[in-house]
Amino acid sequence: MRQLILSIASVLLLSIGLSAVAQAQTLPTTTISSTSAEAPEIDPSEMSPEAITSMVARMSDDQVRAVLLDRLDAVATGSTSGEAPQSLIDRGAALWAAFSTPLLDALRKLPVLVPSQFQAFSNFTASYGGVGGVMGLFGLVALILTVALAVEYGVRTWLIKIRNPEATQGEATLRGSLTFLFKRFLREIFGLVIFYITVRIMGRTLLDPQQVTFVAPFIGYMIWMPRIAAAFSRFLMAPNRPDLRLVHISDRWARFIHRHIIGVVILGGATIFVVDFNATNGVPPVTTRIGFWIDSMVYLYIAFIAWTAREGLSEMMRGDDPDRTEFDEALARIYPYYALAVAGLTWVLVSTLIGLQQVKLLLGGAHYTTMFWLLMVPVIDTGIRGLVRHLxxxxxxxxxxxxxxxxxxxxxxxxxxxxxxxxxxxxxxxxxxxxxxxxxxxxxxxxxxxxxxxxxxxxxxxxxxxxxxxxxxxxxxxxxxxLGMSQEDADNEMGGGGATxxxxxxxxxxxxxxxxxxxxxxxxxxxxxxxDITPLLAGAGIAGLAIGFGAQKLVTDVVSGVFFLVDDAFRVGEYVEIDGTMGAVEKISIRSMQLRHHLGPVHTIPYGEIPKLTNYSRDWVIMKLKFTVPFDTDPNKVKKIFKKIGQEMLTEELYKDDFLQPFKSQGVLDIDDVGMIIRGKFMAKPGKQFMIRKEIYNRVKSAFAENGIDFARREVRVALPEAAKELPAAEQAALTAAGAAAAQQQEQQAPAAAPKGPDG
Known part of the structure; x- marks a missing residue:
């Protein structure tokens, strides 16, 4: 083992030496040493095979392993860095080639499409013993389907009898429609489960394994999947029950879309079935590209549905919600074109994946699942809006x-x-x-x-x-x-009740x-x-300090507003006065408040500039009313009238909850040159006093008229001396007119009275 390591290290060090010799002029002092232990140093000019062998012989095993690992890392790094990164144009060209290759290949193989398909049928017929065997297989399939459908029909009929599923015709509530449609959907799914179990039992009983390889995909893709799609579509569209339909669409388009949804699923299932059928019977998919053509027909079919039923699809997406937004309207208008785009992009994706040799991803129908859910997203959005409207x-x-x-x-x-x-x-x-x-x-x-x-x-x-x-x-x-405030209360002159x-x-x-x-x-x-968000946090802290030092007035306004709110000094809707500025609190922000004056102007006041605040709408309001009556009026009679009016209003539903103290007389307040001023008052909830005041004025006027009491008017009286009474009537009238004219002239020359404020 040591000899093997030494040999490898020798070769590697030799290569290092050769490269170092080539760089000796630019790196004259380069040395080589081990990273894990002290290794002998050698000058690059002395890197001969004998010197390297001698050096390796003097190195320990750990030193040799360290040098070997370093060299391998350097080789790996060099090979990686040597690969030029692929540019965006190169990637685009590769994707275009992957997309166009399947289409061009399918066009080239069109002449062999029909003969190859006949070859697949011939191989299929031969594998099942000729035409007789195939006919026998089809007969068994027909028998299995007939028995399975009969069993399913019997089970569903039994469920119908015990559950009474049919809903009555006419207007139905959302709950009733959902209940009926969901029960019907469950019965259909349960029936399909029974159908599947029956087919599976009979298939294993009557068919051999070779026959099952043909029958199972055929029933699954061409019968089972379309029936599942039909159940879902029937639940959503209810083509024969417009009174129970969950989507807003006409009968014509509901039936059209329902039929063609089933057609799309059948065509998609045919794509997978035919490709699998040909591959099983000796015709690989690359031979004819028939799967490419059938799959392309699926997208063309979807485009046909979207374009033909664009009116119905927009109607369905728009729904019957009266509170639609502009986004909802735009979504309804573009949905048919969105469906066209989804179908086209899915076709491009499938073609590209085929060109990239990623066919396995398509065999499970992932592209169909993606296209289905992308098409369903706007429909789901419409369903969400409908549910929210009802819930x-x-x-x-x-x-x-x-x-x-x-x-x-x-x-x-x-x-x-x-x-x-x-x-x-x-x-x-x-x-x-x-x-x-x-x-x-x-x-x-x-x-x-x-x-x-x-x-x-x-x-x-x-x-x-x-x-x-x-x-x-x-x-x-x-x-x-x-709060129960009416619009009339909100439009009052001043002092209306505020919010909580x-x-x-x-x-x-x-x-x-x-x-x-x-x-x-x-x-x-x-x-x-x-x-790393640490610099962002540090920058935010510095910015906060800068704002705090540079905008002290802003900080004062914010802090003052916080304490005003803590003290509950005012609320939205209350009528307040701030340093001579009056108005109802219309809006508050973090820095300021807006007051709406009873004449219309809006005042914006920062919290920091509020020295004192007077609230006219807190807890209760006392309203005092003045009535001027002639000098000969009995004040006690007026007092009884006021008391009666106050007691009557306390018993009326419209006013009794707004009174805190009933309307009553306060006696004679003053006497002027016109008559006696009698005042009445009542206590009410803030914001309710104006409505009560109007009603009191009306009732006092009616009560005075019933009791023969007139309101005092400003008039001129001319007193004639006793001697003038003996004059003829015409001369007395002339004297009276002259006195009235003189009094009127004197009144016009008197200084004008000072204007009155909002309180009168």
């Missing part, structure tokens, strides 16, 4: 806020369903191509693992984002609709939570790509 609880309350929350809830459920559906479809497609996601997770190596981890992190982060948004939006809608404390904080909490989720999962996803 989401109805809108709570009325108004724009409740409607917006309802729509946000629906869209959140739809988006979550889409993410889950895409993940499931990708898992099914990768499984069809024998790619195990579990093994990918366990191996955790290479760019594939990085991309997969990145995608999974993004999906999980998106689901968390949507879940948090959905929860907070639902709570916000419940809080806003629980939770509904005020929830929008800020939603924005904060969404930002935190985006940052956390964004950093995690970037880390999963193999990028």
């Amino acid at each position: 989401v609880p109805p809108m709570q309350g009325e108004g724009a806020t409740a409607e917006e929350a309802y729509m946000a809830t629906k869209r959140s459920y739809v988006r979550i369903g889409r993410v889950v559906a895409v993940g499931a479809v990708l898992a099914l497609i990768t499984s069809a191509w024998n790619v195990s996601l579990l093994s990918l997770l366990q191996d955790r190596a290479g760019i594939a693992d990085n991309l997969f981890s990145f995608a999974m992190t993004v999906i999980v982060g998106y689901v968390v984002y949507e879940g948090v948004s959905l929860y907070i939006n639902r709570r916000l809608a419940a809080e806003m609709t629980a 404390r939770l509904s005020t904080v929830l929008p800020l909490l939603l924005v904060t939570a969404q930002g935190v989720i985006i940052v956390i999962f964004g950093l995690l996803s970037i880390g999963n790509l193999g990028i």
